[in-house]
Amino acid sequence: MTGRSVAGQVFVLQVAIVLLLVVSAVVAQVLQVRRDSDLEAANRSLAVAESFANAPGTAAALRAPNPTAVLQPRAEAVRKATGVDFVVVMNTAGIRYTHPKPDRIGKKFVGTIGPALAGGTVTEHVNGTIGPLVQVVVPVKDSAGSVVGLVSAGITTAHVGGAAHQTLPLLISAAAAALVLATAGTALVSRRLLRQTHGLGPYEMTRMYEHHDAVLHAVREGVLIVSGDGRLLLANDEAHRLLGLPADAERRSVLDLGLDAETATLLASGRVATDEVHLVKDRLLAINQRPTELRGGPAGSVTTLRDSTELRALSGRAEVARERLNMLYDAGVGIGTSLDVTRTAEELAELAVPRFADFATVDLFDAVLQGEEPKPGTALRRTACGGIREDSPLYPVGERIRFVPTSPQARSLTTGQSVLVPRLRDAPGWRAQDLERTDQVLAYGIHSMITVPLRAGSLLLGVANFWRAEKPQPFDAEELELAEELVARAAVSIDNARRYTREHSMAVTLQRSLLPRSLPEQGALEIAYRYLPAQSGVGGDWFDVLPLSGARVALVVGDVVGHGLHAAATMGRLRTAVHNFSALDLPPDELLGLLDELVGRIDQDETAADGSAAITGATCLYAVYDPVSRRCTVARAGHPPPALVHPEGRVEFPEVPAGPPLGLGGLPFETAELELAEGSRLVLYTDGLVEDRERDIDTGLDMLSDALNGTPGASPEETCRAVLGRLPARPSDDVALIVARTRVLGAGRVAEWQVPSEPAAVSEVRSAVTRQLADWGLEELVFTTELMLSELVTNAIRYGRPPIVVRLLRDRTLICEVCDRSTTSPHLRYAASTDEGGRGLFLVAQLAERWGTRYIPNGKIIWAEQPLP
Numbered sequence: 041m042t043g044r045s046v047a048g049q050v051f052v053l054q055v056a057i058v059l060l061l062v063v064s065a066v067v068a069q070v071l072q073v074r075r076d077s078d079l080e081a082a083n084r085s086l087a088v089a090e091s092f093a094n095a096p097g098t099a100a101a102l103r104a105p106n107p108t109a110v111l112q113p114r115a116e117a118v119r120k121a122t123g124v125d126f127v128v129v130m131n132t133a134g135i136r137y138t139h140p141k142p143d144r145i146g147k148k149f150v151g152t153i154g155p156a157l158a159g160g161t162v163t164e165h166v167n168g169t170i171g172p173l174v175q176v177v178v179p180v181k182d183s184a185g186s187v188v189g190l191v192s193a194g195i196t197t198a199h200v201g202g203a204a205h206q207t208l209p210l211l212i213s214a215a216a217a218a219l220v221l222a223t224a225g226t227a228l229v230s231r232r233l234l235r236q237t238h239g240l241g242p243y244e245m246t247r248m249y250e251h252h253d254a255v256l257h258a259v260r261e262g263v264l265i266v267s268g269d270g271r272l273l274l275a276n277d278e279a280h281r282l283l284g285l286p287a288d289a290e291r292r293s294v295l296d297l298g299l300d301a302e303t304a305t306l307l308a309s310g311r312v313a314t315d316e317v318h319l320v321k322d323r324l325l326a327i328n329q330r331p332t333e334l335r336g337g338p339a340g341s342v343t344t345l346r347d348s349t350e351l352r353a354l355s356g357r358a359e360v361a362r363e364r365l366n367m368l369y370d371a372g373v374g375i376g377t378s379l380d381v382t383r384t385a386e387e388l389a390e391l392a393v394p395r396f397a398d399f400a401t402v403d404l405f406d407a408v409l410q411g412e413e414p415k416p417g418t419a420l421r422r423t424a425c426g427g428i429r430e431d432s433p434l435y436p437v438g439e440r441i442r443f444v445p446t447s448p449q450a451r452s453l454t455t456g457q458s459v460l461v462p463r464l465r466d467a468p469g470w471r472a473q474d475l476e477r478t479d480q481v482l483a484y485g486i487h488s489m490i491t492v493p494l495r496a497g498s499l500l501l502g503v504a505n506f507w508r509a510e511k512p513q514p515f516d517a518e519e520l521e522l523a524e525e526l527v528a529r530a531a532v533s534i535d536n537a538r539r540y541t542r543e544h545s546m547a548v549t550l551q552r553s554l555l556p557r558s559l560p561e562q563g564a565l566e567i568a569y570r571y572l573p574a575q576s577g578v579g580g581d582w583f584d585v586l587p588l589s590g591a592r593v594a595l596v597v598g599d600v601v602g603h604g605l606h607a608a609a610t611m612g613r614l615r616t617a618v619h620n621f622s623a624l625d626l627p628p629d630e631l632l633g634l635l636d637e638l639v640g641r642i643d644q645d646e647t648a649a650d651g652s653a654a655i656t657g658a659t660c661l662y663a664v665y666d667p668v669s670r671r672c673t674v675a676r677a678g679h680p681p682p683a684l685v686h687p688e689g690r691v692e693f694p695e696v697p698a699g700p701p702l703g704l705g706g707l708p709f710e711t712a713e714l715e716l717a718e719g720s721r722l723v724l725y726t727d728g729l730v731e732d733r734e735r736d737i738d739t740g741l742d743m744l745s746d747a748l749n750g751t752p753g754a755s756p757e758e759t760c761r762a763v764l765g766r767l768p769a770r771p772s773d774d775v776a777l778i779v780a781r782t783r784v785l786g787a788g789r790v791a792e793w794q795v796p797s798e799p800a801a802v803s804e805v806r807s808a809v810t811r812q813l814a815d816w817g818l819e820e821l822v823f824t825t826e827l828m829l830s831e832l833v834t835n836a837i838r839y840g841r842p843p844i845v846v847r848l849l850r851d852r853t854l855i856c857e858v859c860d861r862s863t864t865s866p867h868l869r870y871a872a873s874t875d876e877g878g879r880g881l882f883l884v885a886q887l888a889e890r891w892g893t894r895y896i897p898n899g900k901i902i903w904a905e906q907p908l909p
Contacts, residue, residue, distance in 0.1 A: 054222035062215040077197045081174035088122045089178045089193035099182045102189040107137045128192040171196045268339025270308040310341035324348050376533025379540040388530040389426030397506035399427035404502035411542030433480035447473045448491040449503045458492045462514035488514035492527040496535030547605045554612035559585045564593040564667035565780040568756030572775040579774030580607035581726045586622045589903045591851040597724040598660040625894030628662040628675035629709040639703035658702040667785040675711045677702050683723035689752030691745050718784040728773035795844040820909045824887045832858040853905040861899040
């Protein structure tokens with residue numbers, strides 16, 4: 041308890057604080073009582089004065105001959121009742137009419153009355169004969185509001201206060217109790233300090249702390265003490281340096297000190313750790329940690345940190361190696377994801393920036409972009425360019441560049457070796473490429489580069505360039521090796537894409553050469569068509585329009601399953617076969633039967649020759665439209681059914697028997713005959729229009745129906761646009777689409793005669809035909825038509841069977857048809873000079889533009905066409 045001890049000093053401080061608080065409380069109490077007394081005196085005086093001034097009869101008494109006689113008793117009564125010290129009534133001149141001391145009545149009032157005469161109220165503190173007091177002066181007004189006198193009331197402040205002495209004993213008692221508690225607390229603290237310091241005095245404790253502090257901050261290991269709730273209690277100078285702790289780190293949670301998550305979690309957990317290595321910023325720290333409560337100490341932990349320079353260097357090299365392995369792995373996975381040359385080059389640039397270089401460019405020969413083998417010595421085209429910024433002054437994408445012989449790129453292409461330029465500013469060969477642009481590159485901050493040739497076997501495809509700007513160190517030999525590894529992997533992918541591009545171009549060229557480039561002239565149908573290639577590869581979809589005899593037209597749509605050259609070549613063979621079979625004027629079911637046999641033979645030949653897969657899966661739809669009868673005969677082999685849009689806009693899918701796909705064999709094909717009104721639209725398509733991986737064919741047919749429902753009265757071109765508007769720009773499968781609007785060859789352009797089976801009937805037919813041609817204005821064709829019909833009708837009478845029918849059709853050409861019930865086909869002969877006959881068909885063949893025979897269910901038709909004049 042002596043004043044030299046910490047406890048004694050604390051005790052003296054507590055006594056001083058208690059005394060200060062007691063004195064402050066007494067002073068505050070006195071001041072508060074005085075203020076309250078003044079306020080209460082003023083309020084009571086004002087209330088008494090105003091009540092007396094406004095009392096009934098006060099104003100009248102002031103006008104009475106003797107106001108004192110009336111007002112003095114009242115004033116005294118009020119004074120005694122209210123406890124004020126005086127109530128004084130006076131006239132406007134300040135002469136008293138009343139006063140507690142009668143000898144002062146008639147004398148002038150001591151105080152301020154000016155504001156009261158003006159109608160206001162006066163409150164003032166004065167020292168009167170009875171001591172300090174508060175007096176109030178108020179006016180007395182008559183009924184007209186005029187001031188006729190004044191009333192003053194006052195009270196001494198001593199009569200109002202008096203509470204301060206009542207609270208003083210309480211304050212003193214509280215102070216005494218506080219001193220007692222302070223004494224007891226000081227005694228307890230002193231005993232506790234003696235026990236915890238093991239009897240050491242302040243001097244010894246100070247020396248011990250100084251020694252411990254010197255040792256703590258002198259060691260070359262970081263020391264941390266963390267509390268049980270994860271707050272940092274102590275950190276020496278080395279710990280501050282190693283961890284980069286802020287100056288106010290103590291008493292803050294270790295999770296809020298900006299450390300990496302792994303290290304902060306370890307420090308906050310307090311778990312046991314032995315030489316755990318953590319990467320903290322740019323240092324590798326070996327951390328040891330032990331809890332402090334193992335021997336009864338407080339909850340928390342002590343941590344030591346050791347900077348391991350050798351481990352840090354080793355970790356740096358391991359990290360570089362790991363990053364390079366990651367880049368090479370990513371190159372194997374991320375470069376070559378598509379078979380597009382440009383996209384593959386872009387993937388190389390995207391991988392290199394910013395992990396390896398700040399800017400990366402890829403320059404390829406134009407021949408490589410087109411799928412051809414590169415030609416050394418030609419200019420290159422910048423194919424890809426990637427960078428950390430987009431405003432670099434390097435050559436832009438698409439620029440054709442011819443490198444000068446001294447440039448690193450030209451040397452790389454010539455020697456096939458990579459070139460490292462550590463400092464571009466000191467490379468005159470590079471600067472000779474384009475002085476103005478190279479100055480801009482240097483001013484932009486690019487200072488080092490690596491050029492690596494893109495080699496695929498013996499082919500040089502171009503060069504890849506890596507540029508550095510942000511990192512001040514130039515490229516080194518190790519980074520050159522990494523660049524060569526990256527480019528070697530990319531070169532293989534670029535060459536694969538080049539080969540694919542070449543094969544794809546060949547397949548596209550073949551396919552386009554096999555598809556019709558223009559539609560033949562015919563008058564039976566108004567036709568529009570579309571062909572959309574698939575997203576990738578070349579498909580086997582095809583279509584055709586084939587004019588037939590008798591103004592008829594055949595529509596064909598087919599699909600060979602698969603993609604590539606094989607599918608395109610097979611499609612060409614099938615299209616050629618359909619052309620040949622259609623020349624025989626076969627019905628659709630018979631034509632599909634012949635096509636089925638052909639596909640079967642192709643499968644057998646190819647399977648036997650090289651073991652390749654069969655092309656089973658080819659489908660076809662064949663339709664023949666006759667503009668005279670308005671009938672359309674349709675047959676299909678595994679193909680989607682056609683859609684029919686009636687002139688009024690109604691859409692239906694006619695029931696056409698579905699035959700098997702071509703090549704299966706063994707099953708017959710059936711036909712459906714449709715009667716089409718003029719202006720009907722027949723829509724033929726391949727399955728790519730209505731079926732893909734995301735929807736089945738029923739959904740696709742519904743979508744097609746919806747698209748056609750929205751086009752009443754539309755032309756075939758408009759219908760094609762409406763239908764394809766529902767598809768993506770590049771469908772997953774090829775799409776072939778034909779829209780044909782029907783026309784009718786009216787009765788005014790058709791003439792027909794029944795011919796008796798008599799030789800004399802030939803002349804009658806010639807006369808009727810002559811008249812008909814005159815009606816059509818075709819007199820120029822009378823002679824040749826008579827000759828041809830004479831020969832054809834004569835042959836029908838001589839060799840055919842009745843009934844015999846002659847028909848003339850005026851279409852784009854003049855068509856002459858002779859029909860009989862015989863199935864015997866005439867043959868063209870070349871008669872000798874001594875023969876009497878055999879020149880009829882030869883004459884017909886010479887006069888007609890085209891001629892031929894087609895068979896019908898009950899006979900045959902021999903026809904001949906002549907161009908209109």
